[in-house]
Amino acid sequence: MTSPSASSRKALSKIATNRLQKELMEWQVNPPAGFKHKVTDNLQRWIIEVNGAPGTLYANEVFQLQVDFPEHYPMEAPQVVFIPPAPLHPHIYSNGHICLDILYDSWSPAMTVSSVCISIVSMLSSSTSKQRPADDERYVKNCRNGRSPKETRWWFHDDKV
Amino acid sequence: MGNKLGRRRQLVDEKYTRPQGLYQHKDVDHKKLRKLILDSKLAPCYPGDDDCTCDLEECPICFLYYPSLNRSRCCTKGICTECFLQMKTPNSTRPTQCPFCKTLNYAVEYRGVKTKEEKGQEQIEEQRVIEAKIRMRQQEIQDEEERMLKRQETGFSNRLLESSEAEYFSPAATSSSEGEEIVSVPNPATFRHPPRNREIRDDEFDLDPENIMLMEAIWLSYQEDNKHKHVNPNYGDATQLAKYATEVRLLASMAPQAGYSPSSSSPSGGLACAIASLAERQQAGGESSTNYNTYGGNLSTYNVHPNHSQTGLLSLDSHLQINDDNSEEIGGTRYGYDGNNDVSRGQYGEFDEAEDSGGGNIVPESFEEQMMLAMAVSLAEARARTSSSTPEAAWI
Numbered sequence: 001m002t003s004p005s006a007s008s009r010k011a012l013s014k015i016a017t018n019r020l021q022k023e024l025m026e027w028q029v030n031p032p033a034g035f036k037h038k039v040t041d042n043l044q045r046w047i048i049e050v051n052g053a054p055g056t057l058y059a060n061e062v063f064q065l066q067v068d069f070p071e072h073y074p075m076e077a078p079q080v081v082f083i084p085p086a087p088l089h090p091h092i093y094s095n096g097h098i099c100l101d102i103l104y105d106s107w108s109p110a111m112t113v114s115s116v117c118i119s120i121v122s123m124l125s126s127s128t129s130k131q132r133p134a135d136d137e138r139y140v141k142n143c144r145n146g147r148s149p150k151e152t153r154w155w156f157h158d159d160k161v
Numbered sequence: 162m163g164n165k166l167g168r169r170r171q172l173v174d175e176k177y178t179r180p181q182g183l184y185q186h187k188d189v190d191h192k193k194l195r196k197l198i199l200d201s202k203l204a205p206c207y208p209g210d211d212d213c214t215c216d217l218e219e220c221p222i223c224f225l226y227y228p229s230l231n232r233s234r235c236c237t238k239g240i241c242t243e244c245f246l247q248m249k250t251p252n253s254t255r256p257t258q259c260p261f262c263k264t265l266n267y268a269v270e271y272r273g274v275k276t277k278e279e280k281g282q283e284q285i286e287e288q289r290v291i292e293a294k295i296r297m298r299q300q301e302i303q304d305e306e307e308r309m310l311k312r313q314e315t316g317f318s319n320r321l322l323e324s325s326e327a328e329y330f331s332p333a334a335t336s337s338s339e340g341e342e343i344v345s346v347p348n349p350a351t352f353r354h355p356p357r358n359r360e361i362r363d364d365e366f367d368l369d370p371e372n373i374m375l376m377e378a379i380w381l382s383y384q385e386d387n388k389h390k391h392v393n394p395n396y397g398d399a400t401q402l403a404k405y406a407t408e409v410r411l412l413a414s415m416a417p418q419a420g421y422s423p424s425s426s427s428p429s430g431g432l433a434c435a436i437a438s439l440a441e442r443q444q445a446g447g448e449s450s451t452n453y454n455t456y457g458g459n460l461s462t463y464n465v466h467p468n469h470s471q472t473g474l475l476s477l478d479s480h481l482q483i484n485d486d487n488s489e490e491i492g493g494t495r496y497g498y499d500g501n502n503d504v505s506r507g508q509y510g511e512f513d514e515a516e517d518s519g520g521g522n523i524v525p526e527s528f529e530e531q532m533m534l535a536m537a538v539s540l541a542e543a544r545a546r547t548s549s550s551t552p553e554a555a556w557i
Contacts (some may be wrong), residue, residue: 015183018211018345022224033301055304074222075184082344108260109244136170 008073012044019074023112031158032117038152044069046113052087055161056125065120066096067113077107078148081118088130091123095140098123099133101156104149173198177205181224183243194246203244204231204271218275220244222260229274235264245269 001023012020020043027037036049046067052058072075078089080095080103091099102111102119133139178195195201209215209225217226220241230239238261240248248267249257275283295428338383 013184019224034297040345054301106262106263107248108258110238110260 007093009021009044009068013071014071015072016069016071017043019118025111025113032114032121034115034121038064038097045080047083048113048117050117050121050124051122057127057130058087058124061124065117067116074109074111077103077150078116079148080114080120081149086133087124089121089124089127089128090131090133091141092133093136093139095131095143097139097143097152099154100155101154107158151157173205176280177207179206180246181206181208183209183225183241185406186246187241194242198242201273202271203269204229205247206242209241222247229271231269231271233259233261233264234268234270235259236262238262239271459543 024037032069033039034051034053035072037050038047040047046065048067050063050065052063054063055061065087066081066083068079077096080098080100082092082098084094084096086092086094086096093099098120100119100123102108102116128156138154143149156158178198179191180189180194194203198205204227207227209220209223209227211225213219213226215226218230218239219228220239222240222244225241227241230241231245232239236259238259248260257264257267258265265297334434
């Protein structure tokens with residue numbers, strides 16, 4: 001198992017770099033509502049500020065997403081986690097891992113960082129109770145050595161939230 | 162019959178019959194690929210351009226620009242040949258899904274360079290997305306305002322409804338203590354706009370009829386202007402459009418305001434919406450009417466035809482196997498979309514090429530101006546947003 005830390009990952013391919021540059025440009029012109037990209041010189045890791053949507057359980061709360069891009073992005077999904085403290089949500093683990101199918105099995109290269117962000121805010125917005133997943137403690141314990149959520153075998157059982 | 166040259170055998174430079182190295186392709190049958198490209202079953206592997214210089218199409222996967230793309234059979238989305246070759250996950254037993262609509266057994270066909278009508282249709286869809294985004298933003302602004310209103314003292318409502326001046330609610334007031342005050346007694350005025358379930362767009366405008374008429378007049382005169390220079394409706398009009406947008410905003414801000422208006426926190430939110438709707442109506446009805454309430458979203462007025470082209474069909478799962486091309490002659494001149502039940506997409510039928518540039522059908526012509534207008538307005542809005550000194554307004 002390889003560590004997911006930024007330094008050990010392979011550099012972006014040419015096509016990934018090109019696409020991310022364009023995504024970033026598009027983001028700057030037209031960012032998804034409620035999200036702010038924190039400017040860094042690292043194209044391979046984006047830190048994104050998320051504002052809970054007004055009128056939802058997460059209104060006035062601010063979270064941070066960390067998006068790491070693999071060498072073969074967008075053919076491979078980016079790794080998207082909340083930097084703790086993560087929102088209290090039935091599908092978000094306290095270590096920041098997000099149980100959301102489009103980040104894993106259902107990823108498609110036609111998706112973008114922007115569309116992922118919209119999915120995440122929609123997932124937050126439809127939540128009706130602020131609580132951790134039932135298996136939070138067990139899962140987080142299993143991930144203690146810095147395992148990537150992309151190595152988790154996710155079960156996507158609940159499409160209500 | 163337009164672009165039928167080399168339909169059966171495409172004149173493609175030898176070097177564009179193989180991948181340009183966008184990806185490190187594994188197990189690609191180069192011989193087969195070459196044949197498919199020469200037979201016009203797949204788009205040639207032209208090197209993708211970084212910028213959209215002239216009449217190029219952007220591949221939605223690699224974001225590079227090409228003279229022509231392959232189309233997915235299920236949803237007609239474009240994809241360049243090199244990205245298409247990447248879609249088949251090696252050693253996977255599952256049938257490949259369309260990356261755009263997730264339909265199983267992803268397959269593409271190549272129809273050459275897009276026709277004018279195809280481009281028109283696509284732009285119409287793009288425009289709808291832009292309009293939907295504007296509506297979303299409008300909704301957010303309104304929701305936000307409703308929350309603000311709820312926090313106003315009771316008794317404020319009467320003044321609100323009668324006041325002839327524009328009310329300005331500082332967005333700064335929002336930040337104070339949203340959580341606790343949101344449960345306070347709701348202001349009667351807020352019930353004028355139930356926060357959800359707002360399907361009909363007319364409700365979203367909180368403008369008085371005078372403003373709407375003003376805007377419509379401006380919009381019409383803009384359309385009139387452009388009839389005289391239809392030859393090349395290009396992006397040079399952007400500045401003019403921006404000017405119009407500003408004009409609209411100015412006029413609206415001068416006009417007397419009834420009740421609170423969306424311009425209190427965003428100077429052009431409602432206007433953007435109104436303009437977008439005007440544009441939409443123009444395009445749907447062919448001409449404008451002043452009856453604002455008849456807008457029924459009847460956009461799918463194009464002919465629907467059941468037959469669709471059967472040009473060379475490429476399936477990834479049969480590994481570059483081609484279905485027999487049994488109707489190549491009509492394949493080029495006709496195209497249609499599969500009956501797609503997606504409401505937002507609507508169903509478009511065929512266009513006869515002879516029909517283009519004939520009178521009556523203003524759809525593709527006026528579209529660019531319409532989109533530019535919508536864009537100009539949202540730009541103006543963005544500018545207004547960034548120039549705002551209150552951080553709370555920054556992400557509305």
